[in-house]
Amino acid sequence: MNSRKTFAAIDLEAYRYNLRYLTSKACPAKVMAVVKADGYGHGAVQLARVAQEEGVEYLAVAFLEEGLRLREAGIKIPILVLNYVEPSSFEAAFENNLTLTIVSHEQLKAIEASMKSGTAMNSAFHIVVDTGMRRLGLEWRESLNLLKASIDIGLNVEGAYTHFATADEKGSGFVAEQLKAFLSFLNQAERITKKTLLKHISNSAGIMYIDNSYFDYVRAGIASYGLQPSSQRDENLRPVLQWKTCISFVKKIYPGYGVGYGQTFVADREMTVATIPVGYADGYNRHLSNRGFVIISGRRCPVLGRVCMDQFVVDVTHLDHSPKVGDEVVLIGSQGNESISAEEMAEWNGTINYEVTCAISSRVPRLYMKGENI
Template identity: 30%
Template sequence: MTVISSPLPTRDIDRVRPFATLTVDHEAIMHNVCLVRAIAGVPVLAVVKADGFGLGMTAVARSALRGGAVALGVATVDEALRLRAAGISARILAWLADAQCDLDAAIRLGVELGCSTGPLLETIVARARTLGLTARVHLELDTGLSRGGADRADWAGLCRSAAAHEHFGALRVVGVWSHLARANEAHPLATAGAIETLTEAAVTAASAGLTPEVVHLASSGAALAHPGARFSLVRCGQALFGVQPVDGEQYDLRPVLRLTSRVVQLRRVPAGTAVSYGGGYRTEAETTLALVPIGYADGIPRLAGDRAEVLLRGRRCRVVGRVSMDQLVVDAGPVDSEVADGDEVVVIGDPARGEPGLGEWAQWAHTIPQEIMTGIGSRVERRHLGAARVA
């Protein structure tokens, strides 16, 4: 066996570049938080779950707070604990919890827990009593999503039980909340029923003796388009990242991410050339094919092959053939085009600059922008521009 003992050469950072780079604009994050806050007229909870929608949870959280968010929202207890470990002391709500989560750490560190069942409430109270601390809880009601949340028939009993535990100090209900099923629809009827139901639920909670600090229903779409859903707090997720959250409506939200790669090989081919696996695509004329080292392992939807476009030398160029795990092929145009090895390829960027946007990629892949964002792979290098340095 031959063992290589010599040290690896020093990386030349001016010469070596990753195949793909995701650039996150933190000034845009702060702008978007400010915009939602100004339109909604109530405080904003910034949703930074799923590693900040794939962009880097801690950095995104800090910028959202700097932009005016008063709290952070995550899906899991583990995500909340990661934010605390990073030194972030702001208010955090984790809405998915059960008896097998690290409830002790969450309670010790002041993480607020979503709760919608009697058994979970009893478990949280038991852990809080053992620790000699008061657990902070948001009671969740199902208002039509049929996902999480208490059934309406169980709501009054859940509130009474919570109030009894509050009396002995093991629990504090700091929030009453729900999640909309149709926040992306602009018509008022899309949210009217849920608004009425949560309004009644808040009255029931008060009748049981609860005095929550916040009542919240609106996610991004409702925060911008449904005034009645705003209550005392709105949750800003997709709008935080510049994704337009209401069908048919445009707000002054700034794109936050830019995904780029580069050309690593050019091939001039005649008309009728089969491209990529299966050979289902054939060139219509003599053209130049550009190989781009980014694929479905990096978050490029395989389904977008033959439909998606990228920006190359200021021109929209079509992705042709099937997207592979590590690469895709672009029709770069006539054989006399000026495309060269090493040219930047803008995969996702700012539509205002002619670059393909998240919304377009979602259409090409028959999905939503959030799935595109959260699917961007770990080997894509993240760069943070203007990242906040304060918790």
């Protein structure tokens, strides 16, 4: 049931296309598909299935529960957990063949304590090296000590990675500094492991601007969803998500009439306005009050007044055709010759496209399409 005709349409063929494009861009490195945060709001399980079908060999998630959900859905390929895991949950990770990230000596002691069951001995690990993000991991020299300690207790350290802080700033000198630090680590790491490590450094922006020929994987997140990883646009990317709803009410207002909480918009003329049954509980940000636009009948219609929890009002006075209850409204996507991108909505919000799609709440049904007209 969809009583308000509101949904986020996810084009699985567009996702498939983006994976292929990014694979060609990164070659000879392979794509590790990042499906954390429920696939950046697109649906992790459904997109992980597409990635697996496409021959993607590795997935990445932020937290253990995200990896467990993929395993429960039948995803078989390796999954790297990028973030913190409480020691009491290590066993669940090992039993479900999830690859954990090694970040510190304290964590390593906790892993060693959990090795009594023997399951950790059969698990793969990656070590994260802090080259400038200052989030997780140790600086590269200390990371070598952590790597040696991990090998000494018998862990299968399969890979090593770091994360760019400024790859979205084309020409950033800090990218070169991070790359140099990581290569310094790698030059000595394989003497310790006595084997070739799986190496990865690039996020989506890094795929676009960095030579990844020395690395085994690139971590494709935002770009795999067809969203721009930086202000430098790549027109080859195909947006995967469209967000649509309908008009729920139409009425006339007159000079002096206020709209919404706080009466932050007051009409200075006779106007026709339409109510939209979406609000900030759905992820339509309150910052779009008096600032955002939607598309109705192929034309942009501005938001009037404050966005409420469940609805907001737009100006439809200028439309060529009289709008009716039930008419399609595009929040993100295209209609006729007009379009609104996640990047543009992010600009109105004063944020980034990542947050726009991640914020679309579970109250908005996801409809999965395969290239059909939405």
